[in-house]
Amino acid sequence: xxxxxxxxxxxxxxxxxxxxxxxxxxxxxxxxxxxxxxxxxxxxxxxxxxxxxxxxxxxxxxxxxxxxxxxxxxxxxxxxxxxxxxxxxxxxxxxxxxxxxxxxxxxxxxxx
Amino acid sequence: xxxxxxxxxxxxxxxxxxxxxxxxxxxxxxxxxxxxxxxxxxxxxxxxxxxxxxxxxxxxxxxxxxxxxxxxxxxxxxxxxxxxxxxxxxxxxxxxxxxxxxxxxxxxxxxxxx
Numbered sequence: 001x002x003x004x005x006x007x008x009x010x011x012x013x014x015x016x017x018x019x020x021x022x023x024x025x026x027x028x029x030x031x032x033x034x035x036x037x038x039x040x041x042x043x044x045x046x047x048x049x050x051x052x053x054x055x056x057x058x059x060x061x062x063x064x065x066x067x068x069x070x071x072x073x074x075x076x077x078x079x080x081x082x083x084x085x086x087x088x089x090x091x092x093x094x095x096x097x098x099x100x101x102x103x104x105x106x107x108x109x110x111x112x
Numbered sequence: 113x114x115x116x117x118x119x120x121x122x123x124x125x126x127x128x129x130x131x132x133x134x135x136x137x138x139x140x141x142x143x144x145x146x147x148x149x150x151x152x153x154x155x156x157x158x159x160x161x162x163x164x165x166x167x168x169x170x171x172x173x174x175x176x177x178x179x180x181x182x183x184x185x186x187x188x189x190x191x192x193x194x195x196x197x198x199x200x201x202x203x204x205x206x207x208x209x210x211x212x213x214x215x216x217x218x219x220x221x222x223x224x225x226x
Contacts, residue, residue: 043217
């Protein structure tokens with residue numbers, strides 16, 4: 001079972017920052033937070049991941065609360081191409097633990 | 113360019129007619145996996161492989177077979193397809209070792225069994 005809770009849908013205006021929340025209150029100390037997205041029915045695309053520090057890459061920023069029970073994915077300047085389903089996934093830090101358990105995700109719609 | 117390539121992308125077949133969906137990756141990844149995606153059920157893992165000749169069942173393996181004779185290829189075999197295997201299928205690959213590795217997905221294969 002997925003160990004995360006996300007809102008089923010969100011809207012954001014083009015050019016604005018999109019902030020997608022994720023609750024993972026049962027996360028343990030040896031688990032990462034991962035974000036993937038799926039555009040239409042294409043293959044899921046990796047966005048970013050983190051353990052306890054905030055992370056930033058060319059696609060997004062990930063803010064993890066100090067208690068690690070929730071996180072926020074930030075798309076700083078959303079475009080129409082960012083319309084997708086976004087999945088927040090908790091994944092163990094174990095050698096060989098390659099499986100991703102997907103929940104229902106958040107359907108993000110970017111409006112012109 | 114790093115790629116996970118699946119074929120065919122779209123297939124309509126009849127019940128009982130054996131079919132194979134191929135998956136190939138060009139990143140020398142040890143780990144490969146198959147998922148299926150169904151409305152309301154999300155993505156579920158079918159089979160995975162940690163390396164050549166090493167395969168194991170995922171969450172929904174019934175009705176499927178896999179093989180891993182070469183590192184780059186991981187075909188999904190439906191010996192006797194049934195309509196409940198109509199789904200969108202994804203192949204994935206990554207390095208093993210730390211789970212901080214990124215998992216890459218293919219573009220998907222739409223399979224309809226009539």
